[in-house]
Amino acid sequence: MLEKASLGYRQVKTSAQTGLITEQNYGYYPTPYQIERYGAPKANEVVLTFDDGPHPKYTTAVLKVLEELDVPATFFVLGQNVMNYPDLVRRIVDNGHEVGTHSFSHPRMDQISYSRTNFEHDFSHRALSSATGQDTVLYREPFLRSGGPISSDRIWPLEVVQGRGTLIYGMDVVPKDWLGLSSQEISAYVVSQVEDGQGNVILLHDGGENRTPSVEALPSIISELRDRGYIFTTVSETLGINRSELMPEVSGPGLLFDRISFAFASLTITLLQAVFWCLLLIGLFRFTAIFSLALLRRKHTARSLGISPKVSVIIPAFNEEVAIHKCIESVLSSDYQNLEVVVVDDGSRDNTINEALEFKYEARVRYIFQPNQGKWSALNRAISSLNAEVAVCIDADTEVRTDAISKMVEHFADPKVGAVAGKITVGNVSNLLTAMQALEYVTAQNFDRRAYDHINGILVVPGALGAWRVSALKRAGLFCGETLTEDCDLTLSVSRSGYRIVYEEQAIAVTEAPRTVSALLTQRLRWSLGMFQSAWKHKNAVRERRTVGLVSIPDMVVFGYLFPLLAPVADLLILVAAYGYLVGDWTGDVGTNVSLVPPEMIWAYLALPAAEFAIALFAVLTDPVAKKRLILIWPVQRIIYRPLLYVSVFRALVRAASGSLAAWGKSKRYGGKLVAQEYAE
Structure with a gap:
């Protein structure tokens, strides 16, 4: 039983000269709380x-x-x-x-x-x-x-x-x-x-x-x-x-309502915790699988051709006035001599044509001009005019190293090889956003390709640098405008046609990554939506029992779409647990805090980031061209960059559900010697 405390009252007099209290009188005394x-x-x-x-x-x-x-x-x-x-x-x-x-x-x-x-x-x-x-x-x-x-x-x-x-x-x-x-x-x-x-x-x-x-x-x-x-x-x-x-x-009727409400709340928490543990176990399983495959992978080798097959390097361009000149220049500097450069202008409205025509006196360069019809159409237009055995497709904002093309062409001595994926690095690491993308390219893209190369499950021969056997292209049906990621679509078609897709990590191309969040979200919306379209288009690959159908496409669906959708659930549970642990975990005379979410989930949750960091560290340390200091921004990348990718996936699925597609989005180009920038450090 409590009796409230009360304040006291007193009057004081002070000396005008010294300011000290000279007299005090209590009206009534304060009383404390009284507990019986x-x-x-x-x-x-x-x-x-x-x-x-x-x-x-x-x-x-x-x-x-x-x-x-x-x-x-x-x-x-x-x-x-x-x-x-x-x-x-x-x-x-x-x-x-x-x-x-x-x-x-x-x-x-x-x-x-x-x-x-x-x-x-x-x-x-x-x-x-x-x-x-x-x-x-x-x-x-x-x-x-x-x-x-x-x-x-x-x-x-x-x-x-x-x-x-x-x-x-x-x-x-x-x-x-x-x-x-x-x-x-x-x-x-x-x-x-x-x-x-x-x-x-x-x-x-x-x-x-x-x-x-x-x-x-x-x-x-x-x-x-x-x-x-x-x-x-x-x-x-x-x-x-x-x-x-x-x-x-x-x-009373409120009793039934409360019973239903609490049962629903309890079930929801149970389901959320089940989702958490499933995500954790699946994530750790994938980490183990990718890491093991990458370690087991043996690089594809082919016997010497004896001759150098003709190679056509196709550069589709749409409003690429800033980057096109350096792209063509880097290709012409290649140590592979038996090649031609086919520049396809897809209805550019800027100075792209004039920049490309700077090489009009170069015998190995030829031009194709067409109204704007999309990248896939520009590539097919060039392929239809080729008399080469190998086509190398390069984005206009990309620069290739001198030995990149020759490294890829070597693999076509094996008639089973239909395409070769090059290695893409970020050349314009000028701010935190581009640095996080550079780390992503080293880990999530190039490292994964090493793992999937081991089982012939590569999903994407990147548009920035990819080599194709022309006969395989024609057999697979060329590029197609049915998806927004024509490179992924064609890779799956070539793989389903019975060819092997290999990864050549020494064939290096340097690209310009988006420098702003807006440009990044636009790019990743197109990638996410296009990959989803490609997976749906090639869903029958599962019945064909090919690796891309049994492993690669399911992996993309689970970890490219389902995982990002559900991962925030795990993040939310951990925030609740962390809040209770850090803010409410006070030890007193009687017990400790009891959290709605078991505190052991916090430690379990850390297992997945620890595994991701291990892969990132291994990938950076074993990549001869990666800047080692990139690993320092890994915590920032996981906290800031990963939610941006979640947003892109969510937007892509909304677009897919609504039927609202994305155009061939373009990032603003800033130019600069990308290869030189990459070598600078």
Whole structure:
């Protein structure tokens, strides 16, 4: 019982010369809070209470012991646990035990807001009523010290409870079973405290952390105290009231609504946790598989051709006035001599044509001009005019190293090879966004290609640098405008035609990555939507039992679309758990914080980033051209960059569902010697 504190009143007089107090008179004195403790058991009586339950393991074990030894008890339950285990609460009541509330989520009540305080009480009572059809007037404050509060800042939450007509029930004997005590230590402490006259209300825990020692100590506590002549009684008997007054029945239409609502909330949390564990296990499985395949991979080698087949390098261009000149220049600097350059202007509206015509006197360069019809059409227009055996397709914003083309052409000595994927690096690492993309290219793209090369499961021969056997192109049906990622579409078609797709990491092209978030989102929207279209178009590859159908396309669907959609669920659960752990995890006289989300999920969640970091570190350290300092921005990439990719995936799926497609989006080009920039560091 509480009596409020009151302020005092006094008057003072000060000296005009010194400013010191010369006289004071008290009108009335301040009074502190006054707390009256009542309802103590008789000297030979003991009340056994449990906090933080119900728990499916520990509460069940406690109930079994109490039933076997015919001992009553009072359980102070958490609303969130009642919501999750309503049948267990009903069993407590049906077995004749009494129930009190212990808040909904076990916060430190003096450190939360007034509205949160009301939430904790309202929802804990509603959860209990919906589960048992009975309410309770008993309440025990989380983290309440034995003997009651000794500081005024811990009083106001108790005032709120008292104003609701609730009885605040304390405790006397509190073995700190949350500190890892053994069952023998817990039992010895309880018995000695009762015998020494420290009180007769015992507090144990049946929820929260590992409560096995508390459960194991219970039979010993009961038998020891009984042998000393103590009788176990109930709270209602010590207070001199009926059980029905302590736990009044509740009825009305709201009861059914609450029962349905709490059941739905509990099911939702269970499903979210199931999603979390599935994502974690699947993610770790993929990490292990990709890492193992990358390590097992043996680079494809082919016998020498003896002759150098003619190669046509196709450069489709649309409004590429800034980059086209350096792209053509880098190709002409190639150490592979038997090649021609075919520049296809796809209806550019800027100065692209004039920039490309700077090479009009170069015998190895020829031009094709057409109205704007899309990149796929520009590529097919060039392919239809070729008399070469190999076509190398290069984006106009890309520059190739001198040996890139020769490295790729070597593989076509093997007639089973239909295409060769080059290695793409970012050449304009000028800000954090481009640096994060550079790290992504080293890990998520090039490293994955090494893994899939081992099983002939490469999904994309990149448009920035890819070599194709012309006969394989024609057999597969050339590029197609049915998807936004014509390179992925054609790669799957060539693979399904029976050819092998290989990866040549020494064939390096340097590209210009988007420098702004807006440009990046535009690019990734097209990629995400186009890859989804390609996967759907080639879904029959699964029935053909080819690697791209059995492994690559399912992997893309799961980890390219489903995983990004569900990963925020895991992130949300971890934020909730981290909040409870960092903000609410206060250890006091009685127990520790009880989180809605198990704290072990935090440590499990860290396993996936740890695996991703291991891959990133390995990829960067084993990549001879990667800037090693890129690994330093990995934490920033995961926190900032990954959500941007999630947004792109979500936008792509919305576009796919609505039928609204994306155009051949273009990033603003800034130019510059990309290869030179890449070598600069």
